[in-house]
Amino acid sequence: MKINPNHRIxxxxxxxxxxxxxxxxxxxxxxxxxxxxAVIDRECAGRALGECAGIIRDVPVVASVDEARPYxxxxxxxxxxxxxxxxxxxxxDEISSALHSGMSLVNGLHTRLSELPEFMSVLREGQxxxxxxxxxxxxxxxxxxxxxxxxxxVLTVGTDMAVGKKCVALEMxxxxxxxxxxxxxxxxxQSGIMISGGGVALDSVRVDYxxxxxxxxxxxxxxxxxxxxLEGQGSILHPSSSxxxxxxxxxxxxxxxxxxxxxxxxxxxxxxLRIPPLARVVKLYEDLSAAAGxxxxxxxxxxxxxxxxLPESDALEAIGSAEAExxxxxxxxVRYDAxxxxxxxxx
Numbered sequence: 001m002k003i004n005p006n007h008r009i010x011x012x013x014x015x016x017x018x019x020x021x022x023x024x025x026x027x028x029x030x031x032x033x034x035x036x037x038a039v040i041d042r043e044c045a046g047r048a049l050g051e052c053a054g055i056i057r058d059v060p061v062v063a064s065v066d067e068a069r070p071y072x073x074x075x076x077x078x079x080x081x082x083x084x085x086x087x088x089x090x091x092x093d094e095i096s097s098a099l100h101s102g103m104s105l106v107n108g109l110h111t112r113l114s115e116l117p118e119f120m121s122v123l124r125e126g127q128x129x130x131x132x133x134x135x136x137x138x139x140x141x142x143x144x145x146x147x148x149x150x151x152x153x154v155l156t157v158g159t160d161m162a163v164g165k166k167c168v169a170l171e172m173x174x175x176x177x178x179x180x181x182x183x184x185x186x187x188x189x190q191s192g193i194m195i196s197g198g199g200v201a202l203d204s205v206r207v208d209y210x211x212x213x214x215x216x217x218x219x220x221x222x223x224x225x226x227x228x229x230l231e232g233q234g235s236i237l238h239p240s241s242s243x244x245x246x247x248x249x250x251x252x253x254x255x256x257x258x259x260x261x262x263x264x265x266x267x268x269x270x271x272x273l274r275i276p277p278l279a280r281v282v283k284l285y286e287d288l289s290a291a292a293g294x295x296x297x298x299x300x301x302x303x304x305x306x307x308x309x310l311p312e313s314d315a316l317e318a319i320g321s322a323e324a325e326x327x328x329x330x331x332x333x334v335r336y337d338a339x340x341x342x343x344x345x346x347x
Contacts, residue, residue, distance in 0.1 A: 002130065002197045003034050003075060003106065010038040010065070010073035010103070012094060016080045017044045017052045017061070023162065024108055024191040025079020029055050031170050032195045038068040039079075040094070054308075065097045077106040077194065087111040095119070105129045108190030110204075132190045133204040135213075142211030147252040147296055149222045154345055155253040156232035156304070157244060157285050159260045159275050160267055164334065165232035166192050168259050168304040168341070171333035173229040175342050183227040186217055188247065192231045202233055202243050210243070214250025227345075232259065236288060237275060238267055248289050253298045255345045256285055261306040262318040262332075278303060279326050301344040303330040 003009065011029070016022020017039070029036060029049065036059050044052045045063035052061070062068050065076070076098040082088065087109050095113070099105060099122050107113045107129060114120065114129040123129070146153065154172065156165040169185055170192075176183035185192070187199025200213045214230070221228055230251050234241030260278060267273040275281070282300045289298035303322050307315035315332060322330040329340045 003032075003077075003194065005033075005035065007035065007075045007104075008071070008073045009034050009036045009075050009077055010040060010068045010071070010098075011036060011077045011079040012065070012091065012098075013039055013041045013079040014091065014094075015041065015043050017041050017049075019043075021080045021082050024081045024194070025077070026053055026055065027166065027191040028077065028079065028194060029053070029057055029059065030167075037071040037073050038062055040065060040068055065094045065101070069101060073103060075104045075106060078108060081108065081190070087113070096122075099123065099127070099129075102127060106132065106194060108132045108194065132193050133201040135205050135209075136200060136216075139205070139209040139216070140212045141208060142215045142246070142250050144215075144249065144252060144295065146215055146218045146222070146250065149219070149252075151222050151225050151228055152255060152345060153218065153222075153228045153230070153251050153253045154255045154257060154301070155230045155247055155251050155298075156257050156259050157248075157300075158232055158235045159237060159258070159278075159281055160235050160264065161238055161241065162268070163235075163259050163261045163264075164304065164306040165259045167334050168257060168338070169229040169231045170195070171338040172257070172342055172345075173227075175333075175338040176227050176229075179342075181227050182225050183229065184221050184225050186221055186228055186230045188214070188231045188233050188243075199231075202246065207242060207246075210246035211250040214247055218251050235267075236284065237273070237281070239270060239273070245288070248298075249295075252295060253289065254296075255301040256289065256298050257302050257304055257341055257345075258282055258285065258300050258326075258328075259304045259306065260322070262310055262315065262322075277325065278322060282326055282328070300326075300328065301347075302341040303328050304341060305330055305332050307332040307335055 233243035
């Protein structure tokens with residue numbers, strides 16, 4: 001099961017456009033080529049997406065699943081990513097209403113809705129529930145085989161969670177495709193999988209098999225690719241993150257791109273932890289990747305700065321400061337252009 005070009009998508013995003021839990025839906029609105037016909041958000045109903053989220057896409061914002069029905073959606077996508085991936089109870093009625101009306105469901109949360117009898121019992125022929133967060137079948141442990149590949153392999157790594165690693169990988173892949181490279185974006189989280197149609201939901205894979213799952217995906221994708229861009233997860237600086245190391249070991253990246261939110265000095269949900277200077281983080285990731293010479297070295301090719309909360313003049317100043325500190329090319333690829341990041345990878 002996956003979204004195809006014939007589907008008409010409604011995104012359930014209550015309080016996610018202006019809140020801090022809507023990155024799944026907002027990423028789909030920014031990057032998905034699917035036919036999105038409605039966004040459901042009580043707080044922003046009747047307003048334009050550009051006004052609310054800065055996303056220029058001609059999609060109406062309505063207050064409920066019932067109000068979305070005139071736009072004839074046949075798939076409902078859950079567009080929030082709450083902490084822990086748990087489904088808010090107040091959304092159950094909206095999802096039930098969508099299923100009863102004949103819509104299929106794409107679910108990126110940890111709660112497996114296809115295992116709830118009250119939802120499965122209402123499905124009609126051709127109707128389905130896709131729980132994106134599932135462990136792939138036939139996994140094995142990682143063996144470092146991706147190091148033997150000839151293609152360039154780029155992993156986005158971060159100074160914190162939710163700083164824009166997925167968006168940077170998507171922007172760089174899009175830039176490479178426009179230049180004529182045989183390039184692929186490899187998804188490791190729910191929204192990336194919804195956009196690209198495949199990938200590995202890394203936080204659903206048992207830790208012993210995490211590097212192996214990434215390795216299998218990279219080996220398959222490399223068969224007809226010159227460039228691979230792997231969506232980063234978590235941060236080696238975050239006390240709860242266990243995703244970064246399996247990505248590094250599974251991909252054996254040739255290049256890393258460090259992603260940082262401009263002006264952020266502390267881990268967002270652990271403010272007692274200070275983010276080190278970017279130059280030290282660059283060295284940390286390069287040392288971790290090489291593991292004292294056990295693996296081939298990966299260099300941090302560039303810094304991607306998330307400047308979405310800064311005015312233009314401050315954004316340009318922050319980019320210049322990061323370049324001066326690290327000696328690496330730096331830009332905000334969402335706000336400006338991913339070209340400088342890609343140029344550094346190709347150099």
